[in-house]
Amino acid sequence: MKKIIIIGAGGNSKVIIDIILSRIELGEKIQIMGILDDDENKKSLTDYPVLGPVSRISTFRENKEIYFVNGVGDNHTRKRIYETYSIEQYYTAVHPSAIIGSRVTIEQGCVIMAGVIINAGCSIGKQALINTGAIIEHDNRIGAFAHVASGAVTAGNVTVGECSMLGTGTKVIQGISIGSCVMIGAGAVVIGDIRDNATAVGVPVRIIK
Ligand SMILES: CC(C)(COP(=O)(O)OP(=O)(O)OC[C@H]1O[C@@H](n2cnc3c(N)ncnc32)[C@H](O)[C@@H]1OP(=O)(O)O)[C@@H](O)C(=O)NCCC(=O)NCCS
Structure with missing residues (x-):
């Protein structure tokens, strides 16, 4: 039986709890042990206890039954936690309704x-977050710690760099390359490549930072 600890007691983790519960309903042998969060005012999230601050990873990670999921929404914080704690066992949480090619x-x-929906030939890097209803077309390469927000759509052969975020409802046409640490605003339409560290918004997208 895998015991899962979720890092971060925010809204994103609530949705991760629902994913895990859906998988348990399907018969997967996993259980939720609790949450880690640095805010000592947070005692629980839905029905699960906050077990202590994120630094408690160190006390749990030797237990081979325990797997972690990082529920922190901010890409850079997720990466920092990944780099700070050498966790060997991360659980990959895939909602049963997701279609994976x-x-x-x-x-x-x-x-x-x-x-x-993630179509054929895609690669999704470690700790990436593909949010509700996003569509990743064929042969995309989504970098580690990236976030493709709810309802975003990327056409075929798109590359998204490490730690980048596509805001809610973003559309990206085929073959585009989006750099690392990029922020694309909600509702944008991306029709050209985007350099590293840019913030871009609008239809079609324009770089504002
Ligand atoms: C792009 C974004 C990060 C910009 O945030 P910011 O750096 O604080 O920028 P500001 O709010 O100061 O806006 C700067 C300018 O961009 C415009 N702008 C900001 N977001 C925009 C968007 N999504 N679409 C079009 N224009 C936008 C603002 O109107 C403003 O224009 P102005 O200079 O002409 O007044 C943010 O607005 C955004 O869209 N975030 C994505 C949120 C999201 O999808 N979350 C999903 C969570 S699951």
């Missing part, structure tokens, strides 16, 4: 939410 690789610790 052939020859898709999803690295450890990703979260794939309800209604997502």
Whole structure:
């Protein structure tokens, strides 16, 4: 039986709890042990206790039954926690309603939410978050710690760099390359490549930072 500890007691983790409960309903042998969060005012999240601050990872990670999921929504914080604690066992949370095509690789610790479609030949880097109803077309390469927010759509052969975020409802046309640490605003339409560290908004997208 895998025991799962979720890092972060925010809204994103609530949705991850629902993913895990859906998988338990399907018969997967996993259970939720609790949450870690640095806010000592947070005692529980839905029905699960906050077990202590994030630094308690160190006391749990030697237990081979325990797997972690990082529920922190901010890409850079997720990456920092990943780099600070050498966790070997991350659970990859995929909602049962997600449709995952052939020859898709999803690295450890990703979260794939309800209604997502990831089509053939894609690779999804570690700890990436693919949010509710996003559509990732064929042969995309989504970098580690990236976040494709709810309802975003990327056409075929798109590359999204490490730690980048596509805001809610973003559309990206085929073959585009989006750099690392990029922020694309909600509702944007991306029709050209985007450099590292840019913030871009609008239809079609324009770089504002
Ligand atoms: C892009 C974004 C990060 C910009 O935030 P910011 O750096 O604080 O920028 P500001 O709010 O100061 O806005 C700067 C300018 O961009 C415009 N702008 C901001 N977001 C925009 C968007 N999504 N679409 C179009 N224009 C936008 C603002 O109107 C403003 O224009 P102005 O200079 O002409 O007044 C933010 O607005 C956004 O869209 N975030 C995505 C949120 C999201 O999808 N979350 C999903 C969670 S699951």
